[in-house]
Amino acid sequence: MLEKNILRDILELSGEIILLTDMDYNFLLINYEFENIIGLSKKQILKAKLTDFIKEKKDLIELSQIPKTLTFISKSGEKYPFYIQHVTRDHYLPDKKKAILWIGVPKASTELKKFQKELIRLNRMAEVGQLASGIVHELRNPLAIINQASGWGKTLISDNKKKLGQDGDELERVFEEIESQTIRCRDITDELLNFVRELSTEKKEFSPIKLIESTLTLINADLKSPKIIIEKKYEHRERLIKSDFRIIQQILINLLSNAIYAIREKNIMDGKITIITQDQGNMFKIIIKDNGKGISQKDQEKIFDIFFTTKPRGQGTGLGLALCRDIISKLGGEIGFSSKYMEGSEFYITFPINGS
Ligand SMILES: Nc1ncnc2c1ncn2[C@@H]1O[C@H](COP(=O)(O)OP(=O)(O)OP(=O)(O)O)[C@@H](O)[C@H]1O
Ligand SMILES: [Mg+2]
Structure with a gap:
């Protein structure tokens, strides 16, 4: 009984998707993460088939290949690529009918x-x-x-x-x-x-809002379960800037992944990241604010030090912020932050609008 309860919690709390289907891909069981991704209720999903939420039906045939990936399509049309493991067994169901157990890890964290x-x-x-x-x-x-x-x-x-x-x-x-x-x-x-x-960096003209939006698509899967809300306060949407798109995107990914980690560490259900953009004449500013666990006064002096991390061994290199600072200064901008322990943190980057 105890084991059954634990297994149920593992199923529901897992950040992976766990599904059971029959051999015709009818759902027999789904977990919360899958509901979350598809954006429909358990009841609605159980009426459908696995093939109803897959981008390319041929992907199912190609599952024998490595890496095995499937792209699920949510209710609103968003794409969620997953690495998939699946096994077919005849001892899951009472009548000895064959069933397939599917386990999927979001591809985004690998990205x-x-x-x-x-x-x-x-x-x-x-x-x-x-x-x-x-x-x-x-x-x-x-x-x-x-x-x-x-x-x-x-x-x-x-x-x-x-x-x-x-x-x-x-x-x-x-x-x-x-x-x-x-x-x-x-x-x-x-x-x-x-x-x-x-x-040297490759500077081209682009919209910083588009840059932020495309970065958010990349990390979308990491914002699920428990869900983190993204609040956007964009100023001067039509503004174009001349800078290095890829480098700024990498900096944003680092800052966002730190914010997500801090929220997960605080173990809250109402995680929120606010993204604010400001046009400051010569410089463009992007602020990323989170309501995560914040940074203690003692650690605040060290966070830009190379190899400084509070993550457990093997989880963080402590290079993220050190590299961000180095790279943003090469673009002629700067990075800074303010933080309150157990309340949240706010990181900002600035960079020249005309590229120099
Ligand atoms: N938004 C944030 N909220 C709370 N703490 C943060 C935040 N951003 C950074 N930190 C703190 O600063 C430390 C250093 O961050 P940095 O990005 O340099 O390395 P890391 O995230 O630990 O490792 P890596 O980026 O290599 O995975 C973190 O371990 C964490 O303690
Ligand atoms: Mg980091």
């Missing part, structure tokens, strides 16, 4: 991890780039001086060829070698500079 990895990679590349461009700048001047000096040496030799005799020929060859190797060094440094230029 998040992918984004974070990408952020680290981008930052490393930018660091290598910065180092390289510093070295290149340092090398260009001495190289130009060597080049000039060898040219001057060659002139001296040809003016005094008679005096120098055979040594003159030898010296001429030496200076030619110096000159050609200097040119080679210059070519290498030029190439490095081109490489560094390619690494």
Whole structure:
């Protein structure tokens, strides 16, 4: 009996979707997470078939492939991709009829991890780039001086060829070698500079509101169970900005995932994230406010430190905010926050509207 109750709670509280269907995909059992995603009541869903909520029916056939994914379509038409495991058994039902047990993990949390990895990679590349461009700048001047000096040496030799005799020929060859190797060094440094230029951020014109909206779609699955409400207070919706879309999106994902984590940690059912945009003339500001567990006074000094995390071992790298700060400063903006322990936190980023 105890076991049965525990199993029921696992079924209902799980952040994964758990379904049981017969061999014709009629639902026999669904859990709360599935109701949540589809946006219909248990009663309504149980009347339908699994195939009614799937984007492509052929996906069911392709489930033998790896990775096994299914995209569910909610009542309002939103798409929810899941990694799926399924087994067919004949001992679930009393009449020994076969039934399929489906378990799905949202793909979005894996997407998040992918984004974070990408952020680290981008930052490393930018660091290598910065180092390289510093070295290149340092090398260009001495190289130009060597080049000039060898040219001057060659002139001296040809003016005094008679005096120098055979040594003159030898010296001429030496200076030619110096000159050609200097040119080679210059070519290498030029190439490095081109490489560094390619690494620099890619600034294009886009709507910051569209950027926020597309970021929210990416993290949508992480806002379910218990549901987190997103409140939007957008100012100047029509505003276009010139900046790096992908980089700002990665920063937003980091801030949003921190906010979601803080809300989950507080264990509340009325989690809320407010997104505010402000046009400040030269700068555009995005504020992400949460009613999560907040940050203690002691930790507030440390949150931007590299590897600082309060997450359990293996769950956080503590790189998120450190990288966000580094990257936003490369875009000419800044990041800041205010927080009250057990009440919530507010993080903001600003960046130049015209890209510089
Ligand atoms: N919105 C927030 N609410 C409460 N605490 C926060 C919030 N954002 C960040 N923090 C605190 O700052 C710490 C550092 O955040 P950061 O994003 O750098 O790393 P992380 O989230 O712990 O790990 P990772 O980002 O690598 O998964 C967090 O562990 C948490 O203690
Ligand atoms: Mg983080």
